[in-house]
Amino acid sequence: MPAAERMKAMRERRRVQGLREVRLNVPDARSRTVRRRMAAEVAALNPDAESEALDWIERVSEFDDGDEAR
Numbered sequence: 001m002p003a004a005e006r007m008k009a010m011r012e013r014r015r016v017q018g019l020r021e022v023r024l025n026v027p028d029a030r031s032r033t034v035r036r037r038m039a040a041e042v043a044a045l046n047p048d049a050e051s052e053a054l055d056w057i058e059r060v061s062e063f064d065d066g067d068e069a070r
Contacts, residue, residue, distance in 0.1 A: 001009075011021060027034045
């Protein structure tokens with residue numbers, strides 16, 4: 001069976017199972033250009049704002065569910 005037909009059959013099996021194919025395009029961290037761009041974006045971050053965001057994430061991640069705080 002040709003590759004295109006195999007892919008079509010696989011997609012149909014997954015569709016019947018209630019699954020849907022999702023494709024993501026993400027930056028390629030192996031690329032020197034991408035790494036430079038990411039480094040520049042990180043360097044431009046405001047440390048106070050980032051600290052505030054991380055504090056908020058930590059607070060909301062500790063919901064009382066009967067377990068000890070993580």
